[in-house]
Amino acid sequence: MAMKTTLTTSPIQHQVSRHTSPLGVMLLRFIYLMYYALLYPPYYFWNKRDFKTQTKKNPFYVSKLVRLVEKHPRLYELSMFVLNFPRPTAVYHFLPELQGRVLQVGCGTGLLNKHAKGWRHVEFFNLDINEKHLQFGMKKGRLHNCIHSGIYQVEKEDECFDKIVFARCFHHIRHHKKAFKECARLLNKGGELWILDPVILEEQGSGKQMSAGYMANSSIDGVIWRFTKKAFIEHVLASLPGELELISITENRQPHLTNYNLKYPQTDILAVIRKRSEGENK
Amino acid sequence: MLQTQIITIISEIKNEPDLTATLTGASDMLNDAGLDSLQLINFILRIEDEFEIEIDFDQFDMEHLQSIDIFCDFIQAKSA
Numbered sequence: 001m002a003m004k005t006t007l008t009t010s011p012i013q014h015q016v017s018r019h020t021s022p023l024g025v026m027l028l029r030f031i032y033l034m035y036y037a038l039l040y041p042p043y044y045f046w047n048k049r050d051f052k053t054q055t056k057k058n059p060f061y062v063s064k065l066v067r068l069v070e071k072h073p074r075l076y077e078l079s080m081f082v083l084n085f086p087r088p089t090a091v092y093h094f095l096p097e098l099q100g101r102v103l104q105v106g107c108g109t110g111l112l113n114k115h116a117k118g119w120r121h122v123e124f125f126n127l128d129i130n131e132k133h134l135q136f137g138m139k140k141g142r143l144h145n146c147i148h149s150g151i152y153q154v155e156k157e158d159e160c161f162d163k164i165v166f167a168r169c170f171h172h173i174r175h176h177k178k179a180f181k182e183c184a185r186l187l188n189k190g191g192e193l194w195i196l197d198p199v200i201l202e203e204q205g206s207g208k209q210m211s212a213g214y215m216a217n218s219s220i221d222g223v224i225w226r227f228t229k230k231a232f233i234e235h236v237l238a239s240l241p242g243e244l245e246l247i248s249i250t251e252n253r254q255p256h257l258t259n260y261n262l263k264y265p266q267t268d269i270l271a272v273i274r275k276r277s278e279g280e281n282k
Numbered sequence: 283m284l285q286t287q288i289i290t291i292i293s294e295i296k297n298e299p300d301l302t303a304t305l306t307g308a309s310d311m312l313n314d315a316g317l318d319s320l321q322l323i324n325f326i327l328r329i330e331d332e333f334e335i336e337i338d339f340d341q342f343d344m345e346h347l348q349s350i351d352i353f354c355d356f357i358q359a360k361s362a
Contacts, residue, residue, distance in 0.1 A: 059319035060339035174327065215323045223323060223339060 013248040021255070028260040031085055035257070039082075051219040063219040073109050073136035080111060083220075083258050089115040090256040091168055095196055095270065098122045100162030103186060105151050105179075106169025109133045110142030117142075125161070127154065151179045159188045170197040171225040174215070176239040184243040184275060193244065193273040195236070198258060198266045199227045229269060236271060248272045284354045291332065292317065292350075295325045307351035315350075322347075335360040 047065045054061040069076045080088035092115040099121040104112060107126035116122065127147040128134050137143035147154065151173060164183050166173070173179050183193050213227040213235040227235060229251060236246055253259050253267040285307050292315050293301035301315065311317055317325055326337055335357065346356040 055319055058342075058344055059322050060342055062340065175330065177331070214320065215327055216320055217323060 015248070015250040016252075024255050025260055028085075028255060028257055029262065032257055032261050035082065035085075036262075048219050055217060059217060060223065061217070062222060065220060066218075066222045070130060071132065073133050076133065077109055077111075079220075085257040087256075090254060091198075091258070091268065092116075092196070093254055094250070094252040094268065095165075095167065095194075098163055098165060098194075101125065101160065103127060103154075103156075103161045103164045105164060105166045106172060107134070107137065107143065107146075107167075108169075110137030110140060112165075112167045113137070113142040114140075125156075127151065152182055154182060154186060156186060158185050159191075161186050161191060162188055163192050163194060165194045165196070167194075167196045168198070170195045171227075172222070173225075174223075176235070177241075180239055180244060180273075181241050184241050187275040189275055190277045191275045193275075195269070195271040195273070197232070197269055197271075199229045199232050199269050201228075201253075201265045201267050229267070232269060232271075236273070240273065243275055244273050245276060246271060247274050284357065285350055287332070288329075288350055288354060288357075291325065291328055295321050295328065305350065307349065307354070309350050311347040311350060311353060317347075329357065333357055333361055 043065075047063055051061065051063040065079075069079055077088060084090045089111055092112055095112075095115075097119050098116070099119075101123050103125045105127050107113070107124075107128050108130070110126065113124055113126070116124075124143075125145060125147060126134070126137065126143045127149055129148070129150050131148050134143065134146040134148060138146060147156075149155065152175065164187060170176075180193075187193065213225050213231045215223055215225050217223050225235075229249070233246070233249060240246065248271070250270040250272075251267055252270070259266045259268065289302055289305045292305065292311070293299055296316065305315055309315055312322075326339075326342075329335070330337055337360070346353050
């Protein structure tokens with residue numbers, strides 16, 4: 001059941017929902033153990049061992065798995081199925097329906113577009129730096145247009161989008177201040193920026209005591225940001241330009257494998273950021 | 283001065299204020315400053331933000347970390 005709380009000391013609305021089916025959670029944990037037993041040995045000998053050796057010499061070394069997934073969209077989709085079991089689109093379920101002209105940052109192969117195929121009032125503009133993933137998405141009929149670019153400098157006019165969505169890609173973007181600045185330019189006044197991303201559950205004894213977000217080199221996902229919910233909010237607030245304001249945080253621990261893995265339990269966050277309208281002060 | 287700025291950033295990343303007194307231009311950033319792999323990634327991120335430069339992780343030569351002075355030269359070349 002979702003709880004809505006408005007904090008008296010903060011204008012940011014918070015909402016929390018935790019999945020409550022113990023059987024579903026048990027099943028996910030069982031699947032995780034099965035994956036671990038079957039996939040970890042080949043993963044370790046082919047990817048992890050090489051990664052550990054190479055990162056001692058070069059901390060920025062990109063693992064074999066990450067390089068392969070970047071080059072082969074089908075492998076990317078398979079990895080999304082494994083990581084987001086039971087469905088690769090399971091991670092988007094609590095995202096409300098989008099409407100209007102929406103810039104999708106880091107669209108990949110179009111898994112969000114696949115999830116959103118029933119949404120009637122949205123026009124997606126799909127942006128990604130990986131050309132192969134874009135081409136795959138176009139071939140699959142999920143992406144009807146694409147922008148091959150990063151988010152720091154987009155070749156679009158000012159104030160041309162109603163919404164900008166970062167669906168599970170925010171942790172891949174290195175410089176959030178630069179990204180937010182460009183988003184502020186691209187958004188209509190009153191438009192919204194939605195960030196859907198995982199955060200680590202510190203209170204679940206993940207072993208991570210994180211007072212601030214940090215970047216780390218993952219053998220599965222490349223160099224990515226890691227946050228707890230508190231660190232995420234602080235980081236976003238510190239990175240926003242004056243035209244943008246954080247208005248709500250919704251937490252929903254959706255039932256998929258990434259959230260219920262036994263090493264770093266996570267939860268999903270949806271942050272809604274709004275561009276101030278004409279004449280609105282900070 | 284650039285060297286002082288870099289040393290300050292290192293001490294903040296490591297949360298060791300004493301480093302501002304012990305590190306010099308000749309200090310090795312991995313062995314003397316003791317930056318581990320996690321700290322190094324976040325150090326580079328901080329450098330990019332402070333000096334408004336972009337460093338390609340894939341192309342970065344670890345030789346630039348042999349000393350703080352060498353790293354300063356690297357930043358100045360990037361900023362030019």
